[in-house]
Amino acid sequence: MTIMASRNLWCMRTNFLFGSRCWMIPFSVEFLFKSVSLRHFSGKCHNGDGQPLENEDLLNNLLMMGVDIDMARKRQPGVFNRMVTNEQDLKMFLLSKGASKEVIASIISRYPRAITRTPDSLSKRWDIWRKIMTSDLEIVHILERSPESFFRSDNNLNLENNIKFLYSVGLTRKCLCRLLTSAPRTFSNSLELNKQMVKLLQEVCLSLGHNDPAEFVRKIISKNPFILIQSTKRVKANIEFLQSTFNLNGEELLVLICGPGAEILDLSNDCAKRNYTNIKEKLFSLGCTEEEVQKFVLSYPDMIFLTEKKFNAKIDCLIEEKISISQIIENPRVLDSSISTLQSRIKELIHAGYDLRTSNINLLSWSQKRYKAKLKKLNG
DNA sequence: CCAACCGGGGTCTGCCATAGTA
């Protein structure tokens, strides 16, 4: 009863603020699918100039939910002209799955079209996702991160076909789980698009002389769960870059792209080329040969992710401490550490009397725990 | 005990363009 009382009070307050539309009572699953919010006045309204007016009911609902209306309108203005929207259903649905009000508001603000989905379709889609994920909460986290990936498509049959297809490629449920967590967009791609990428990967594999494309595809996808949300154009370009830049035979290239260099395929237009060119120039300026540069990058391909600014800053910060370039290229992992980690560790090590010019520099990239233990020992 | 070697984990959305559709 006290709950009812406070609820009534809340209702009165909101009525005072926003007009006469009353909420349905939350927290009760039986109301879930009975709340399609038809407008009391149908269709678009028009002012004297014939301009469509947005529906007041919808705006009030969204306001009370805490939705950022300006943001939502900017993103998908069309939603605001619809006769029928299901924001109440969506809210109830997501609440029942464990999403907070704040999360729901944020989801709608960022992907307003979510409120056009029917409860039935939502529920089906959710259940299909749940065949991969073990809990509702995991899905809530994904939606919070990326509402678009769940709501952008209403085609549940396509979703199911994608899952069938991915299994048919030989991926495990665990792998699908990783794909859904890391790159949920994979599952709202059209089946055709996913097939195209898989086909491309198989062709690459065969053209490089490997005889088990299925195994290769499984490996590359599990190594790089983002691959299926890249365009084939992008992936092709990056493979061509690797092929033309390093003198690798087919097998070596395959090992690279389904192993340590797998993520390079995600890099955007010419980014790999740009970053590699910078690495080359920087190292040339420090007296390295072309061969040394190639060997250095291949020994730790993630280097190619570093932008010009960051790569140069890291090198400079090491060189300033008289660490030689040969020490650096022989221990590429030190460039893994952030600039601030490098700076603070260098300072601490010098203070501890550690001579980086003659001692090993690998500890610059050790884990915090191992590094701290080492430092403690150095400080006696 | 110590460090080298090496693989793994997190994470990658939010925007724009456009063909298709009602």
Next chain:
DNA sequence: TACTATGGCAGACCCCGGTTGG
């Protein structure tokens, strides 16, 4: 013709620790 569904784009590391070998 407004709106939807879908494709594509830019963007750009850092940290941890198990195992192994000395």
